[in-house]
Amino acid sequence: MEYLAKYITEDIKLSCYEDKFFKSDIMFDQHMLVWFLSGETRIVQADATYVFGKGDIFLIPRNQLATIINYPKDGHPHKTVVMHLSTERLRDFYAGKNINPGHFTSRKIYSFSNHPLLESCLASLIPYFEMKAIPEDIAALKIMEAISILRTLDKEIDDVLANFEEPGKINLSDYMEKNFMFNLPIEKFGYLTGRSLTTFKRDFKKAFAMTPQRWLTQKRLELAHYQLTQKKKRPLEVCYEVGFENLSHFSFAFKKQFGYAPSELLTRQ
Template sequence: MDTKVTAGRVFLSGTVEKDYTWEHISPQHIIVFIYSGEMTLSYGKSTLDFVTGDTVLVPKNQLIRVFKKPVDGEPFKAVSMFLPEEELRKFYQNRMVLENLDEGMAKQRPIKSHPLLASFFSSLFSYFDMQNELPDSLVPIKIQEALTIIDEVDKRASAILGTFSEIGKIDLEKYMEEHFMYNLPLERFAFLTGRSLTTFKSDFKKTFKTTPGKWLTEKRLNLAHHKLASEKQKATDVYHSVGFENLSHFSFAFKKAFGVSPRNIN
């Protein structure tokens, strides 16, 4: 799930000719320009939909579920630009940065669509005709160019891209209630809430009066039961969306909890 990236990269995402979804955390901010198709980002219980021509900011250290979808016979295709902190610090050191960064901004649309952005990303196609990724020597130049355009067309992005603080200790109850359906090890939940694993477990017990494992399983199974019984979804569509890694484990846990197979819920 984690992408280990230490340097900037600019590359053409492989074309996706059928619906595709996965969970993702990036240690760097990512800019994505959609050439064709549609993409949905889910941040906990918040969902954003993007279409052809949109520029998407995927903030670092944000737990998201990504859904890519071809449209009208056109595959999903996008260019992705990883933004290393070194390049961001270089760009923002002498520029104004909005100071009203809040938790919800990353879950909005901090980069509006603009002809300048469409023109810039389209110009990269000539490079991608030769190879799928820009040469290392060009990456810093293109990153600085993209940041310049973004800063001109939508200053809100600076509140995210120009802020360099580390993850601080956040509201554990609120975060877990919004993200329990993601299939993460406890170490990652601890990191994303600004805690060591030991502190996470201790704070969790104080907050929820039970262990993380028991609480996560119960929450995921209750959500699955709702999707199956009330929304009439199929077990094969539900298990991953509520945080189970495979169908067999989900089916076993569900039957143990409710006394009936998820396939037999009416």
């Protein structure tokens, strides 16, 4: 995979994937504002799937689990401008403002496609990627401008951007049943359910009577079998959607669990 990135600062980058395909399971530590220049992205969450392409602008809130699949399209690479809206920047922006955000529970991705103000703000960044260095205050001003525009476009966005709470302790069983298909370290699952690693493992064993890794593998294989037999999906597609890192590992684990390879289901069907 050929990946190229140009940075204005650590919070603003031009990202480019030249290859045919890139997939990653991610927990976003910061809010992320993305503007598409070319290519296509499929974002799969527990309860929704989004597809974005050229010209689209969207905001992914922090602490969200998602599978990200990036593709080139129409002969052009997957290319985006990405702006991280860090907690530190947002605290500076909201300092002195009388904002009392509500309890943020939404998991959705916010789309602002084809809006001239936001597109103009992000497009103005392009020339800076060709410069060797720019003053830090210029980058900060661009981020502040983007935040101001987002607040203009969505009056409820303060509930997202001005909320600085860390994940609290939540029902572990419910959360894992909804999010087992995301291939993240156990430590991340612990953080998102409001637990230390030790507490997470202890509570997990009480809830499921087995280790997290064994349970995750079993649940992913069960979902894969359903997708293959009932949804008639291809093994490569299913492999990444249910949380496996590559097709060979998926095929080995599937055959060990069910006694036949995923490809054999295609022949039977």
